[in-house]
Amino acid sequence: MRTGIFICHCGHNIKHTVDVKKVSRFFKDFPTVVVSEDYPFVCSEPGQDMIEEAIKKHGLDRVLIASCTPSLHGELFKDLLKKSNLNPFLLRRVGIREHCSWVGDDPGPNTEKAIKLIKAGLYASAHYVPLEEKKVDVVKSALIIGGGVSGLSAALFLSRMGMKVYLVEKADHLGGHVGALKNIWPAREDGKSAVIDPMVSELGIMENVEIFTSTTLSAFEGFFGNYQATLNTPGGVKTVVAGGVIVAVGFSPFDPRLKPELNYGRDDRIMTTLEFEERKEGLSKDPRVAILHCVGSRDEQVNKPYCSRVCCINALRAANAIKVRHPDAYVESFYMDMRAHPKGGEEFFEETQELGVLFTRSNIGEIIPSSGGLLLRGEDTLLGETFEREFDYAVLSTGMSSPEDSKLISSLLKVTLDKDKFFLEAHIKLRPFDTAVKGIFIAGTCSGPKDMEESINHGRASALKLFGFLNLGYAFVDPFISWVDPKRCSGCRMCEQACVAKAIKYDEQKRIAHVEEAACMGCGLCNATCPSSSISLKGHMDSAIDDEIGAMIEGQSLVASL
Amino acid sequence: MTEEKEKNPEIVGFACSFCTFKASEMAGSLRMKYPDGIKLIQVPCSSRVDPAFVIKAILDGADGAFVAGCHPGDCHFIKGNYFTRRKIAALKEMFDAFSMKDKLRLFWVSAAEARRFVEKVTAMYGDIKEKKNAG
Ligand SMILES: Cc1cc2nc3c(=O)[nH]c(=O)nc-3n(C[C@H](O)[C@H](O)[C@H](O)COP(=O)(O)OP(=O)(O)OC[C@H]3O[C@@H](n4cnc5c(N)ncnc54)[C@H](O)[C@@H]3O)c2cc1C
Ligand code: SF4
Ligand code: SF4
Ligand code: SF4
Numbered sequence: 001m002r003t004g005i006f007i008c009h010c011g012h013n014i015k016h017t018v019d020v021k022k023v024s025r026f027f028k029d030f031p032t033v034v035v036s037e038d039y040p041f042v043c044s045e046p047g048q049d050m051i052e053e054a055i056k057k058h059g060l061d062r063v064l065i066a067s068c069t070p071s072l073h074g075e076l077f078k079d080l081l082k083k084s085n086l087n088p089f090l091l092r093r094v095g096i097r098e099h100c101s102w103v104g105d106d107p108g109p110n111t112e113k114a115i116k117l118i119k120a121g122l123y124a125s126a127h128y129v130p131l132e133e134k135k136v137d138v139v140k141s142a143l144i145i146g147g148g149v150s151g152l153s154a155a156l157f158l159s160r161m162g163m164k165v166y167l168v169e170k171a172d173h174l175g176g177h178v179g180a181l182k183n184i185w186p187a188r189e190d191g192k193s194a195v196i197d198p199m200v201s202e203l204g205i206m207e208n209v210e211i212f213t214s215t216t217l218s219a220f221e222g223f224f225g226n227y228q229a230t231l232n233t234p235g236g237v238k239t240v241v242a243g244g245v246i247v248a249v250g251f252s253p254f255d256p257r258l259k260p261e262l263n264y265g266r267d268d269r270i271m272t273t274l275e276f277e278e279r280k281e282g283l284s285k286d287p288r289v290a291i292l293h294c295v296g297s298r299d300e301q302v303n304k305p306y307c308s309r310v311c312c313i314n315a316l317r318a319a320n321a322i323k324v325r326h327p328d329a330y331v332e333s334f335y336m337d338m339r340a341h342p343k344g345g346e347e348f349f350e351e352t353q354e355l356g357v358l359f360t361r362s363n364i365g366e367i368i369p370s371s372g373g374l375l376l377r378g379e380d381t382l383l384g385e386t387f388e389r390e391f392d393y394a395v396l397s398t399g400m401s402s403p404e405d406s407k408l409i410s411s412l413l414k415v416t417l418d419k420d421k422f423f424l425e426a427h428i429k430l431r432p433f434d435t436a437v438k439g440i441f442i443a444g445t446c447s448g449p450k451d452m453e454e455s456i457n458h459g460r461a462s463a464l465k466l467f468g469f470l471n472l473g474y475a476f477v478d479p480f481i482s483w484v485d486p487k488r489c490s491g492c493r494m495c496e497q498a499c500v501a502k503a504i505k506y507d508e509q510k511r512i513a514h515v516e517e518a519a520c521m522g523c524g525l526c527n528a529t530c531p532s533s534s535i536s537l538k539g540h541m542d543s544a545i546d547d548e549i550g551a552m553i554e555g556q557s558l559v560a561s562l
Numbered sequence: 563m564t565e566e567k568e569k570n571p572e573i574v575g576f577a578c579s580f581c582t583f584k585a586s587e588m589a590g591s592l593r594m595k596y597p598d599g600i601k602l603i604q605v606p607c608s609s610r611v612d613p614a615f616v617i618k619a620i621l622d623g624a625d626g627a628f629v630a631g632c633h634p635g636d637c638h639f640i641k642g643n644y645f646t647r648r649k650i651a652a653l654k655e656m657f658d659a660f661s662m663k664d665k666l667r668l669f670w671v672s673a674a675e676a677r678r679f680v681e682k683v684t685a686m687y688g689d690i691k692e693k694k695n696a697g
């Protein structure tokens with residue numbers, strides 16, 4: 001065995017608390033290790049060149065890269081091995097950043113931990129064998145769940161690229177929230193006629209798009225490339241087959257009734273920014289208006305600690321609109337921080353200040369309605385003083401909550417939600433469109449607050465990624481599937497009962513089990529169940545895991561003696 | 563009286579790729595801290611954990627071992643973690659018979675629960691460390 005070990009400094013990120021020199025020196029003496037080097041950035045081009053050269057020069061047959069977590073740069077390093085004519089499954093990644101240098105501060109123990117983690121990787125990779133990536137046929141069609149701007153833009157992109165699209169919308173019409181906005185920022189146009197109608201009419205003439213309104217998803221199964229979705233349509237139950245899925249179920253507007261101290265719903269002088277849009281013509285002359293930011297956002301009390309991004313600009317627009325109509329009106333805006341987020345927002349904030357809207361940095365405790373007006377109690381957070389003021393109206397700028405159906409969709413599709421019940425991206429920066437499940441993507445506000453432009457971009461980007469996955473009609477998936485050793489199998493059929501994927505078939509004649517490769521999901525349950533130890537999950541063999549365990553525990557003294 | 567050096571436990575955790583391992587990656591990115599005695603082995607699903615692995619970890623000298631996966635009902639492989647729950651429950655009884663129940667834990671941590679991951683492993687580490695240094 002000829003292993004090359006490459007230890008990344010990640011600039012200061014790893015080097016800061018792990019003595020990388022000591023680590024690389026430690027592994028130089030191992031009989032199976034031919035190269036052990038540390039390097040400032042192994043993912044950089046010179047870093048990759050160094051690894052490629054070492055593979056060629058030393059005839060390496062195992063490569064161990066100790067750096068960031070295995071789920072980052074996975075494809076990059078796999079391709080590097082392929083380029084060097086080495087089977088990519090002979091690569092081992094060890095996460096000494098997320099699992100070591102970033103979670104401990106003390107260089108002594110951290111260095112020791114890094115050594116143990118790398119040793120575990122070294123021992124495990126000794127059991128690795130070259131594997132063939134599994135080629136699977138994929139269906140060139142996409143299921144899009146949700147017909148708001150994000151789902152619509154994904155559907156448009158895919159249909160223009162010639163891919164079959166099934167678009168499922170719960171409501172009886174397409175468009176989502178944008179369809180109801182009368183005055184969208186920054187275009188100041190009607191959402192339905194300016195944005196939704198053109199998209200819907202183009203989709204309507206595309207032959208490869210099937211639109212299901214008033215429809216929900218009731219069951220979902222299959223694997224990447226071949227998912228089966230059961231739809232409850234007004235015309236009955238229908239099953240569609242899709243290679244991949246885009247989840248675009250949007251958001252739910254925060255319900256201000258969840259903050260009873262604001263008395264929303266009990267007094268019609270208290271309204272949301274959306275209701276204000278409808279009612280702004282009918283306000284009394286020169287009214288006194290309070291505008292509240294962050295209603296249902298950045299608020300631990302209602303479990304919404306995040307910023308909803310669009311409500312500052314909506315609050316500003318309400319304030320601005322009143323001043324334009326009634327220059328003598330008294331308008332005071334109560335905000336925590338001003339996050340006039342989309343394009344032109346800061347300029348609009350200045351313009352609104354110049355119109356004479358007062359901005360008070362504050363926390364609002366309650367709104368108390370009486371016949372004379374609305375009494376607002378709060379704390380001025382710049383002065384550190386409490387105040388009470390009377391208004392004729394209060395406008396609440398409400399934020400975005402997670403979609404109503406997030407729990408349902410997440411359990412049907414087996415994708416994860418974040419702590420705020422929005423859909424979780426595979427990696428917030430590097431894979432913001434993917435979920436952890438291959439072929440299932442997310443688009444728009446269902447993964448967190450976004451404005452329209454961001455939602456549309458997110459939808460298109462997910463569509464582009466899905467297109468890339470499916471376009472060839474086939475794809476390669478990890479070959480981590482189970483295999484039965486016929487010599488050891490006693491025919492007890494325990495594995496058959498355990499396998500949910502029904503991938504295990506029992507041969508009545510030979511009285512042994514075998515695995516249908518195409519159906520195996522690679523969970524390893526059968527491997528852990530078989531009483532005769534006759535099943536192995538490729539890539540996660542018992543022997544490799546056993547040695548990994550051993551390496552993590554053994555050799556305390558070895559490290560100490562350095 | 564000479565001052566004894568504190569004994570730090572070594573704990574091996576088996577973490578499912580789809581949830582707990584992801585949570586641990588997030589804990590790292592968020593620079594959350596937990597003891598260096600916690601070391602993870604990544605498995606495709608908590609159901610891949612053969613009870614024999616846990617026993618091997620303890621026999622090799624680990625002070626504790628844990629198995630962690632997605633919350634019941636959320637398994638990426640549909641029902642894997644229900645099997646895990648049953649197997650680990652049986653294993654716990656066996657550990658109990660040898661008075662080493664505390665050495666084994668099973669917990670559910672989803673991919674989004676970095677904080678929960680840190681809390682769970684830190685608590686386990688703390689309890690084992692206390693026992694190790696007592697008496
Ligand atoms: C008060 C307010 C004002 C705003 N003003 C602006 C603005 O001026 N400018 C701007 O850029 N942005 C604005 N936004 C943001 C904008 O509304 C969002 O960015 C946009 O709606 C996001 O689109 P989406 O497709 O992600 O979600 P949505 O618009 O929520 O669409 C989701 C769709 O999915 C459907 N759905 C949900 N569950 C299911 C299910 N289980 N099965 C099938 N279908 C389902 C829903 O019925 C809906 O049609 C505002 C937001 C709010 C709250
Ligand atoms: S955009 Fe403004 S109002 Fe909305 S949550 Fe963020 S800070 Fe609060
Ligand atoms: S690894 Fe999982 S899916 Fe594959 S045969 Fe075994 S139990 Fe079935
Ligand atoms: S559990 Fe093992 S021994 Fe029993 S049938 Fe399956 S492979 Fe054969």
